[in-house]
Amino acid sequence: GAGVSQSPSNKVTEKGKDVELRCDPISGHTALYWYRQSLGQGLEFLIYFQGNSAPDKSGLPSDRFSAERTGGSVSTLTIQRTQQEDSAVYLCASSTGQGGKTQYFGPGTRLLVL
Amino acid sequence: AQSVTQLGSHVSVSEGALVLLRCNYSSSVPPYLFWYVQYPNQGLQLLLKYTTGATLVKGINGFEAEFKKSETSFHLTKPSAHMSDAAEYFCAVITYNNNDMRFGAGTRLTVKP
Numbered sequence: 001g002a003g004v005s006q007s008p009s010n011k012v013t014e015k016g017k018d019v020e021l022r023c024d025p026i027s028g029h030t031a032l033y034w035y036r037q038s039l040g041q042g043l044e045f046l047i048y049f050q051g052n053s054a055p056d057k058s059g060l061p062s063d064r065f066s067a068e069r070t071g072g073s074v075s076t077l078t079i080q081r082t083q084q085e086d087s088a089v090y091l092c093a094s095s096t097g098q099g100g101k102t103q104y105f106g107p108g109t110r111l112l113v114l
Numbered sequence: 115a116q117s118v119t120q121l122g123s124h125v126s127v128s129e130g131a132l133v134l135l136r137c138n139y140s141s142s143v144p145p146y147l148f149w150y151v152q153y154p155n156q157g158l159q160l161l162l163k164y165t166t167g168a169t170l171v172k173g174i175n176g177f178e179a180e181f182k183k184s185e186t187s188f189h190l191t192k193p194s195a196h197m198s199d200a201a202e203y204f205c206a207v208i209t210y211n212n213n214d215m216r217f218g219a220g221t222r223l224t225v226k227p
Contacts, residue, residue, distance in 0.1 A: 035217075042204060
C-alpha cells in the first residue's frame with residue numbers, strides 16, 4: 001500500500017554537474033508525471049509517461065532535461081550540466097490514467113545547485 | 115491550453131472563521147478541476163476533484179468546492195477554519211484529451227488562534 005516514493009529527498013550539487021532523480025510510482029499506475037516547483041511559484045509540468053506510449057516531453061525546459069521510465073514502472077529524471085536556476089523541488093506523480101484521473105504525488109526531491 | 119488563476123497568494127483567517135480560497139480557470143473544453151493541499155516539506159495531497167456530475171464537491175477535512183461554469187470558477191471553502199488547515203493550497207485543471215495538468219501559483223493559508 002505504499003505511495004509514490006522519490007529519492008533522494010535532498011540533493012546539493014555544483015553548477016555544471018549532472019544529477020539523477022528517481023521516482024517509484026504506485027504499483028499498477030500506468031501514468032507517471034514529473035513537475036517542477038520553484039520557490040514561490042506553482043507547479044510546472046515537465047513530462048508525462050503513459051504505458052508504452054511515447055512520452056509527452058512538451059514541458060521540458062531545455063535539452064539538458066531528460067527522463068526515462070524503465071519497464072513501465074520506475075522513472076529517472078536527469079538534468080545535465082545543472083544551472084543555479086534548476087534549483088527547485090521536483091515532484092513526481094502517478095495515476096491510473098490521464099485526464100480526470102487523480103494524480104498521487106510523492107514527497108519530492110529538493111535540488112540545490114550551488 | 116487550459117490555465118488556472120488563484121486570487122490571493124496569502125490568505126489569513128482566524129480559527130473558526132470561514133475559509134474561502136479562490137480559483138478561476140480557462141479551458142476550451144470541459145475541464146477537470148482539482149484542489150490539492152501541501153503541508154511543509156511534503157508532497158501534494160488531493161483535497162477534492164470535479165470531473166462530471168454534481169457541481170458541489172465535498173472533500174477531506176471538511177472542505178468543499180463548487181464548479182460554476184458560468185463564472186469559470188472552482189472556489190474552495192470550509193465553514194470553520196482549524197489550526198491544522200494552515201498549508202499551501204493549489205488549484206489545478208486538466209482536460210480529458212490532455213496530459214498537461216496546469217496548477218495555480220498557490221495560496222498560503224494562515225490560521226490565527
